Amino acid sequence: MESVNILQTLADLANESGIAQFLRDPLALVMVGIACFLIYLAIVKKFEPLLLLPIAFGMLLTNLLGSEVFHESLFAGGHANWSLFGGAILVESKDLVDLASVTVNNAGAILNSAEQVIGQITENFSVGATLNAAGALIAENGTVLADSVAVIIKDSAAFMTDGQVYSSVGTLLATAGQTITPGLLDYLYLGVKLGIYPCLIFIGVGAGTDFGPLIANPKTLLMGAAAQAGIFIVFIGAKLLGFSNAEAGSIGIIGGADGPTAIWLTGKLAPHLLGPIAVAAYSYMALVPVIQPPIMRALTTKKERQIVMEQLRPVTKREKILFPIVVTVLVSLLLPSATPLVGCLMLGNLMRECGVVERLNKTVQNELMNIVTIFLGITVGATATARTFLTIDTIKIIALGVFAFGCGTACGVLLAKLMNKLTGGKINPLIGSAGVSAVPMAARVSQVEGQKANPGNFLLMHAMGPNVAGVIGSAIAAGVLLSMFG
DSSP, X not given: OXXXXXXXXXXXXXXXXXXXXXXXXXXXXXXXXXXXXXXHHHHTSOSSHHHHHHHHHHHHHHTSTTOOOOOGXXXXXXXXXXXXXXXXXXXXXXXXXXXXXXXXXXXXXXXXXXXXXXXXXXXXXXXXXXXXXXXXOBOTTSOEEGGGXXXXXXXXXXXXXXXXEEESSSOSOGGGSEEOOOOHHHHHHHHHHTTHHHHHHHHHHHHTOOOHHXXXXXXXXXXHHHXXXXXXXXXXXXXXXXXXXXXXXXXXXXXXXXXXXXXXXXXXXXXXXXXXXXXXXXXXXXXXXXXXXXXXXXXXXXXXXXXXXXXXXXXXXXXXXXXXXXXXXXHHHHOGGGHHHHHHHHHHHHHHHHSSOHHHHHHIIIIIHHHHHXXXXXXXXXXXXXXXXXXXXXXXXXXXXXXXXXXXXXXXXXXXXXXXXXXXXXXXXXXXXXXXXXXXXXXXXXXXXXXXXXXXXXXXXXXXXXXXXXXXXXXXHHHHHHHHHO
């Protein structure tokens, strides 16, 4: 009968407990505190609770060390390492980088030359790369064996084998690492990584949105476009602060005030920033009634805020049915990369307006939207670990995010002021602030500010025009950034 060392067993249990792991990594405990604070904001302050609550709880789960519900290693470098979902072996999980795009010969084992190795890795990472003479095995014919190449990436030694780069930490051997067993959120996160959840949410948004005000007054499309200027202004600001093109694009999209779009683009361009960008995007969406009014009042006069706009013309059913079809075709022809988001948005709206799929319309507005919101929130929150969240970059993202919101609001109002001058005072500039795509919250803010200046003023339907234009505009802006840096 095999004996059991009780003292050793108790020592092992104590060493593997959450308390012991928090002692080894106290920053994770800070993240638990941040998660609890966000839960407080969602429940008590009602800051965008439908998404902030799942995000906060996902953050809580991933930072309870030892729970093993989420592994960043499975998506290191932004790539899903599919083989690891079967419980494969990994060397230094947090430093694994997928180099599948580095070309090798037909056998998949030999790179053409040392010079090509350097050139290809430099191209893929946009940083200096060189061969480590001590670690490289060069054959007599001058070729370099792929499984014997050591390169320097971002000033840290690394080892490449079978199209992957492993950190020099550990044994540098793929068979000597740690076996990974995926957790619940690893599987659910695939919906974020593959861009599934944001597109499904856009179907629900389209089904719940009336595009009639935009169709009745197409000029408001310009306000929605102007409000997207904040995205590109903050893109430049992020570049000046040292972020890469892909990271700056992901940060800039916060200015679109569209959480699903921010998550969709960040998941493709800069997945390592997904946690802070998602928290910033949804926190600022909840703060639209706080952020926008001071900017709106500063850029308009009381006389402008009192302007009463004419009632919108009725929109026919045929127009409402043709609109989503025409927009989808035009966007796909001009900017194919934006088609997934815009197409899903228009599909939902077509379900709403056609009148023949009422069951589907109700499903995507309610059941589907709620289920996907839960999955999206929890898995996005799971990416907010201490290693990725508690950084100087997170502080920069938070600051740039509020600046992006402010710039988007200001640009929308300023263009509305210009349109008011050109139309002889027929447009209330307050509706320009609704060009950010926080539907319908931004439109309600325009309505509230208009009634403060003139109790008989009703701007809600007029503000919905630029508001839904902003949804389309932010999706198109995301497509532009993806086509440029994806």
